Amino acid sequence: MQAEGAQIFDLTAGEPDFPPPPAAEAAGIAAIEQGKGRYTAAAGMMPLRKAVAAQLERNWGLPYRPQEVVITNGAKIAIAQALLALVDPGDEVLIPIPCWTSYPEMVKLAAGVAVEVPCLSNHLPDLAALEAARTERTVAILLNTPSNPTGVVYPEACLRELGEWALRHGIRIISDEIYAALTYGEAKHVSPLAILPELRKTSVWIGGMSKTYAMTGWRMGFLAAAPEVAKAVATVQSQLSGSPNAISQLASLAAIEQADEDVARMDLAFASRAKLISEKLSAMPGIRCELPQGAFYAWLDVSAFFGKQDPATKRTVTSGDDLADILLEADRVASIGGSAFGDSRCLRFSFATGEEVLTEAMKRLAARLAALQSSPG
Numbered sequence: 001m002q003a004e005g006a007q008i009f010d011l012t013a014g015e016p017d018f019p020p021p022p023a024a025e026a027a028g029i030a031a032i033e034q035g036k037g038r039y040t041a042a043a044g045m046m047p048l049r050k051a052v053a054a055q056l057e058r059n060w061g062l063p064y065r066p067q068e069v070v071i072t073n074g075a076k077i078a079i080a081q082a083l084l085a086l087v088d089p090g091d092e093v094l095i096p097i098p099c100w101t102s103y104p105e106m107v108k109l110a111a112g113v114a115v116e117v118p119c120l121s122n123h124l125p126d127l128a129a130l131e132a133a134r135t136e137r138t139v140a141i142l143l144n145t146p147s148n149p150t151g152v153v154y155p156e157a158c159l160r161e162l163g164e165w166a167l168r169h170g171i172r173i174i175s176d177e178i179y180a181a182l183t184y185g186e187a188k189h190v191s192p193l194a195i196l197p198e199l200r201k202t203s204v205w206i207g208g209m210s211k212t213y214a215m216t217g218w219r220m221g222f223l224a225a226a227p228e229v230a231k232a233v234a235t236v237q238s239q240l241s242g243s244p245n246a247i248s249q250l251a252s253l254a255a256i257e258q259a260d261e262d263v264a265r266m267d268l269a270f271a272s273r274a275k276l277i278s279e280k281l282s283a284m285p286g287i288r289c290e291l292p293q294g295a296f297y298a299w300l301d302v303s304a305f306f307g308k309q310d311p312a313t314k315r316t317v318t319s320g321d322d323l324a325d326i327l328l329e330a331d332r333v334a335s336i337g338g339s340a341f342g343d344s345r346c347l348r349f350s351f352a353t354g355e356e357v358l359t360e361a362m363k364r365l366a367a368r369l370a371a372l373q374s375s376p377g
C-alpha cells in the first residue's frame, strides 16, 4: 500500500524510532576507518564482555564475571543458541503466552517441544497452569519481562514465586530482559536471577543493544550464564553464527560507556507515549487497556467486537487479526493481530512512533470501533 502511495499510520514497529547514540555511531565509523572489522574471539571481545558484566551488576544487581558473558549477533540468536546448547530432542520448554513470536519456533528448531501456557488475565504467568503443564521432560521456561507483546513488567513477588518453583523442579529460566531499561511510571524492572542468586547456576540472562540503544540493525545481543553454560553457548556460537560483528562490538562498547543520557531521553519519550496511548484506548468503549509498564507495546483485548460486521469493508470481526486487517484496509492503520503472539482475541499496537502518528491512529481506531459497535451482529 505504501508503494502505491498510501499514507499508513504504522503501529507495528518492533524497534525504537530514535537514532542510535552518537557515541556508538562515531565508534563504529572509527572502527571501520581503523580496519577493526576482523574476526574476534567467538564469545566476543573481552573489553565488551567486561563492560556488559559491569553494567549487569550496576543496573540489575547481577554479579556475572566477564568470562560468563557471551556477545552474540543479536538477542534472538542468543536465545536460539542457548536453546540449542541446553535442550535435547524431546525436552519440553514452557512458554507463558502471549509471547514473542519467535520463542516457540526457536524451541522447535532446537528439536524441543514448546509447551505454551496461557497467562492469567493480568498477563502474568499462571503458576498453577505451569505446574499442571510440567512433566519429567520439562527442562526450561522462557520468561520475558518487560513483556513483548503485553507491556507488562513482572513484579518481584511473582518472579520470586516462579523462581522458587523453577529451583524446586530443576527448571532453567531463560530470562529475556531485552526491554529492561524501558519501564514507565511506578514499574521497575527486576531480574529473577537477582532475586534468587541460586538460579544463576543453571539459568540464562539475555539482553542486547537493539531496544535500549535503538541499535536494531547493528545486531548485537548478550547472554550471561554460569561458566559451563556460557562455554556451551559459545561453542554452539563458534560453529553456527561465528564471532559477533566486530564493528558493532566496538560501537556497543562506546554506547554502554557513554550513552546513559541518550537512553534516559528515549525512556522519557516512551513513557509519555505510553500514557498517551493508554489514555486514548481507555476512553474507547469496549476496550480495556492498562498503562503499558514497559517495552513499547499496548496490548488490547478486542473480543467485545467479535461477531460485529464492519460497514466499510463488510467483514465480520472474528479475531484480533480480522480487526487488524479491517483497520489497515479501511483506515490505513497498521497493527499486529494477536495470533502472532498466541492470543487471537487481541491486537498489538507499538508506540515506537511519533505522537502525531499515534494520535491520528487512535482517532481512526476510535471511529472504527464506534462504527462496529453500532453495526448489526
Ligand SMILES: Cc1ncc(COP(=O)(O)O)c(C=O)c1O
Residues within 6 Å of the ligand: 014, 073, 074, 075, 076, 077, 100, 144, 148, 176, 178, 208, 209, 210, 216, 219, 220, 221
Ligand atoms: C522479546 C524480544 N526478545 C528478543 C528480541 C530480539 O532482539 P534482537 O534484535 O537483539 O535480536 C526481540 C525483538 O523484537 C524481542 O521483542
